[in-house]
Amino acid sequence: MARAESDARYARHEAVLTVWPFDYNGTGQTSVTGLIRVDDDGDGTEDRVATIKKGFFNYIEVLAHLNRELDALDAQNVAGIRFGGVRSPETDVQRFLIYNHDKYDTESIEPQEFTATLQLSGVPWDNATVRRWRLDRDHSSSYHAYQALPVRAQNGVYTPAEIADLEATDDLVEDGPPQDYAVVSGGFDLDLTLRVNGIVLAEVRERDLDADGWGDGRDNCPLISNPSQTDQDGDDHGLACDCNDDDADNWALPGEATALQLTHDAGAETTSLSWLAPSAPGGTTLLYDTLRSELLNDFSGADCVESDGNDTESSDSLTPAAGAAVGFLVRAENGCGPGSLGGERVGPDCP
Numbered sequence: 001m002a003r004a005e006s007d008a009r010y011a012r013h014e015a016v017l018t019v020w021p022f023d024y025n026g027t028g029q030t031s032v033t034g035l036i037r038v039d040d041d042g043d044g045t046e047d048r049v050a051t052i053k054k055g056f057f058n059y060i061e062v063l064a065h066l067n068r069e070l071d072a073l074d075a076q077n078v079a080g081i082r083f084g085g086v087r088s089p090e091t092d093v094q095r096f097l098i099y100n101h102d103k104y105d106t107e108s109i110e111p112q113e114f115t116a117t118l119q120l121s122g123v124p125w126d127n128a129t130v131r132r133w134r135l136d137r138d139h140s141s142s143y144h145a146y147q148a149l150p151v152r153a154q155n156g157v158y159t160p161a162e163i164a165d166l167e168a169t170d171d172l173v174e175d176g177p178p179q180d181y182a183v184v185s186g187g188f189d190l191d192l193t194l195r196v197n198g199i200v201l202a203e204v205r206e207r208d209l210d211a212d213g214w215g216d217g218r219d220n221c222p223l224i225s226n227p228s229q230t231d232q233d234g235d236d237h238g239l240a241c242d243c244n245d246d247d248a249d250n251w252a253l254p255g256e257a258t259a260l261q262l263t264h265d266a267g268a269e270t271t272s273l274s275w276l277a278p279s280a281p282g283g284t285t286l287l288y289d290t291l292r293s294e295l296l297n298d299f300s301g302a303d304c305v306e307s308d309g310n311d312t313e314s315s316d317s318l319t320p321a322a323g324a325a326v327g328f329l330v331r332a333e334n335g336c337g338p339g340s341l342g343g344e345r346v347g348p349d350c351p
């Protein structure tokens, strides 16, 4: 830092890497790229040199995911192995980089894997999605592809088929599909697997079911991809899923009325009905149709007992004949239209 005062080559926060640049055919020890001599036309002579990125670039790519400001996690020694990590906080995403290091196993020969459990708290979402990247000799590494390559002299040549696997290994590879976690009391336990001298990067975001870049909790259409989030009437239901985006009092067909209860007063020959409003009203004002049918498995010819009632009660003065029965169904309705009579039944529109 003192030298940086007078010599820009020593600027702070920068590193200079010196590497041996002539890693032909896998003979280099400290190279950041591999150089493979390729014989394309099969005449036994070199036609080109293929450049293979080595794992070093994947480490750089992982570090590029992180913030400038990092929180250090408490380091621990477990069975002689040093574990540590950092958290890279952002508003919408938290990233954790966990590493371990066994100073006696400089070639990462030990096959053991470890599980580091992060106990996350203060998670502001109901559901989280975690993506992971691992880096070690088995992940995001050309190690095994180089092992499988036939050994040739530094000036020998390889066929395109021989180096195809090697060329396919030079990118950072995500470790499995993203995983969803339910957040309970603001937290969840995140298990991260890594092997000796390996690192793992975990990226924790709010779940985004429709993959439009807006987490479920702040997406105004959580099940429909709508990156623009357009909402003309400002009712917090986007144009893409609002039944009327010029009417802030209505946004979706109502859900099902539930818990229908009947009381029959034989003396008064009256059946009283009550129910609970749908949990998803779809609008600020709900009305109800009450239908009666003598065919319990067919409401297509049902009678309207009450049309557009504005409370969760209704009554019917019909008394079934001895030995006969009638059934009732209640349908909620709002400015978007009538809800259904349930998954298995249909019935006439009431006037």
Ligand SMILES: [Ca+2]
Pocket (backbone or CB within 6 Å): 208, 209, 210, 211, 212, 213, 214, 215, 216, 219, 221, 222
């Ligand atoms: Ca979304």
Ligand SMILES: [Ca+2]
Pocket (backbone or CB within 6 Å): 210, 212, 214, 219, 220, 221, 222, 223, 224, 225, 226, 227
């Ligand atoms: Ca959406």
Ligand SMILES: [Ca+2]
Pocket (backbone or CB within 6 Å): 231, 232, 233, 234, 235, 236, 237, 238, 239, 242, 244, 245, 251
């Ligand atoms: Ca709207």
Ligand SMILES: [Ca+2]
Pocket (backbone or CB within 6 Å): 233, 235, 237, 242, 243, 244, 245, 246, 247, 248, 249, 250, 251
């Ligand atoms: Ca609306």
